[in-house]
Amino acid sequence: MCVSILLVEPAVAASVAALLCVAVIAMRRRSTLAEIEIPWRSLAITSVLFVTMALVHGSAVLRPALGSLGDAPAWTLTAAGALVANGLNNLPAYLALEPAAHGETDRVLALLVGVNVASGITWWGSVATLLWRDRLRRAGVRIRWGTHLRLTGLATLVTTLAAAGVLELVSR
Template sequence: MNLIAMVATVVATIVLVSTDAAEAYTLFGRLVPIFAFVTGMSVVVNIAAQVGVFDAVTRALETVAPVRAGARRQALWSGLILISIVVTVFLSLDTTAILLTPLAIAVARRNGLNLMAVAFAVVWIANIASLHLPVSNLTNLLALSGGGFTSELDYITAAWVPATIATGIAVAAALVINRLPERITSTTAHHPRREQVVADPLLRPSLITLGLLLPALASPIPYWLSSSVAAVVMVVLAALKRRDLLRLHLIPWPSLLLATAMSTVATAVSVLGGAQLVQAMLDDATPLTIATTGAVAANLLNNIPAFLALEPAVSTTQGYLALLIGVNTGPIITPWASLATLLWHDQLLRAGVQIRWRTFILFGLILAPVAVVVPALSLML
């Protein structure tokens, strides 16, 4: 798949530059900050995980939970859902996927929570609850940069109703799956012993770096700059104290390559006449139709290229919101529909948890129609 994605990227880039160099530069200008952010966060999170940061965080979370077993599990489960929502809303769905997945799995293992339910709760909330703020989802940032909204405040004002409805659906789905029997393959991944984690020379600096990074991501500082600076700090610290941590697999190269290929192909197709075709198909379409089309396109391609391909067909705030509902809440069926899903699955594998893609697809086929249709209908009231 990597070779196919690479060839597709090269061919599409050549076609795009040959037909419309300005469009190619615009595309790359919009995508570079996105992938810089994901790359930086992946480096930070994966180094932090290896030095025991998530073990330290889970111990703190468990410390405040009740001692009695039933109340403890309920409190930890509710806490994980709440944290997932807050991180998704303020720090983006990709941050939730790569930051909270190992944390949630660690908490679930230590306290007897349903691993399958916890894993799905994280990925569903990451995707479906990503409408609230522009920074919640990178497609929201694309809509803002493309002129879909006059300002961040304009976006928040317009999106709060469908965003709240979508988040409620995600939470309800998480509660339902928590009542189902656990059917996943889980192995015990290698984790340092607690004494080694506490003694690791990078533990304290990593905690400080993450502690400074999270509020920075919610500030006016460019999100890609914050994650890139944090990644450089972590790499320098590792180079000085733990060179064994510096490996190429810290960055999810296959996921980034696949998303780049699909985005480039989508834009090339749009320049070659796809934009006119999309405009003709969705001319005077209802928000429900636009949202459904966006969800289907996201699951066939990926949510970022789906947004780029369908963006020429929308021009109003309502149209942009409908498209965002489709490409944000809908891509929970195919593995490649959302970069966050690929990052989530990568973190599961690193934690020794194997969820079959057919299980993910089956649940997605049930949940996606509800997650797309109900918020879209709210735009028509």
């Protein structure tokens, strides 16, 4: 079973940490605040995905899929996480599929491999990739879809299979 070390919701902890960072910057070098570039586009996309997943969970649309994943082998969670993350984004994908892990460590880890390691195939597959692409765009660097797939596709496949294989070996 997974145990959270946080006493508060992660969003609350992250918000407090962000506000503390801004406060420290304001106290130490106020002029730097004007230089901070907030990736509004990525933030908006991620927010919409989170709201969408909250609505989907509330409607119980996922209940049949989660039921079938609940009895499936752990590697199935890796595959499902990879598909949903690359289709939507890794954070809402995790939230959508986490109930199927039943809090079992090997299943949660298998899901995390799927939504984090395997999410690099599409630009929108992970928040990190969205932020990376936004920074490149701001710097005037354009990456074509084919180039992205060549650079990340094979690496994503190999690392996902390796991580899933290790999890399968250690969970026996």
